[in-house]
Amino acid sequence: MRAFQEVAAGVLVATSRRMSTTSTVLASGGEALLIDPAWMPDELEALAASLDRRNLSVVGGFSTHAHQDHLLWHPGFGDAPRWASPRTAQLARSERATLVEYLGSDFPTRLADLMGSVQGTEAIPCASVPAGFHPELIVHDGHAPGHTALWLSEQRVLIAGDMLSDIELPLPFYPDDLPSYLEALDVLAVHAQHALVVIPGHGSPGTDALARVDADRRVLDDIIRGREPDDRRLADPGMQEALAHLREMVT
Numbered sequence: 001m002r003a004f005q006e007v008a009a010g011v012l013v014a015t016s017r018r019m020s021t022t023s024t025v026l027a028s029g030g031e032a033l034l035i036d037p038a039w040m041p042d043e044l045e046a047l048a049a050s051l052d053r054r055n056l057s058v059v060g061g062f063s064t065h066a067h068q069d070h071l072l073w074h075p076g077f078g079d080a081p082r083w084a085s086p087r088t089a090q091l092a093r094s095e096r097a098t099l100v101e102y103l104g105s106d107f108p109t110r111l112a113d114l115m116g117s118v119q120g121t122e123a124i125p126c127a128s129v130p131a132g133f134h135p136e137l138i139v140h141d142g143h144a145p146g147h148t149a150l151w152l153s154e155q156r157v158l159i160a161g162d163m164l165s166d167i168e169l170p171l172p173f174y175p176d177d178l179p180s181y182l183e184a185l186d187v188l189a190v191h192a193q194h195a196l197v198v199i200p201g202h203g204s205p206g207t208d209a210l211a212r213v214d215a216d217r218r219v220l221d222d223i224i225r226g227r228e229p230d231d232r233r234l235a236d237p238g239m240q241e242a243l244a245h246l247r248e249m250v251t
């Protein structure tokens with residue numbers, strides 16, 4: 001895991017060696033809210049140690065959606081409440097067996113046991129949010145039902161979950177929920193046009209939130225119209241497969 005990068009005042013991002021998965025920390029006044037802490041056991045341990053070194057105590061967690069790499073936790077973070085949208089929390093429960101399976105049989109049981117223990121909420125309670133942050137939850141069904149982006153209006157930071165990636169093509173919910181993805185891009189665009197920084201769930205934070213929305217719209221539009229998309233992300237690992245999958249969605 002790479003060291004924290006401070007992308008805005010008190011907004012720290014660490015990036016996993018696995019699929020460039022990001023962990024975002026909102027930090028101020030000795031308190032921290034962890035968003036999607038991930039991924040490998042040693043990385044979660046290192047994350048806990050980094051928070052300790054910064055004298056940050058975890059007051060809350062948030063998961064953007066019900067995929068196994070976004071529902072993780074570590075005992076070193078403590079037992080602060082963990083939150084998600086109501087639909088995400090429900091899926092984390094109902095899909096638990098499958099999600100544990102996706103973690104792999106070599107994933108430590110003590111961490112697998114902690115995965116997905118989130119409570120559904122419409123807004124993150126104040127006690128779980130460090131001073132100076134007022135995250136607005138933007139819930140949509142773009143990449144997964146109940147997927148949630150967080151908009152920090154004071155900092156003008158958009159934490160996009162598994163959307164607006166610079167290394168992944170749009171990945172609509174399987175098997176065919178392309179309409180929800182297009183709607184989600186419209187919803188995100190409202191904030192993206194004001195964002196100074198966008199943080200994707202996989203990839204690099206950037207200052208190009210709106211350009212990422214446009215790039216994703218372009219790819220999907222090309223596929224819907226039967227054209228060959230021209231996008232540099234097609235060269236990234238797994239993206240030819242993702243493209244084939246997108247083509248299936250429109251046939």
Ligand SMILES: [Zn+2]
Pocket residue numbers: 065067143144162
């Ligand atoms: Zn995902």
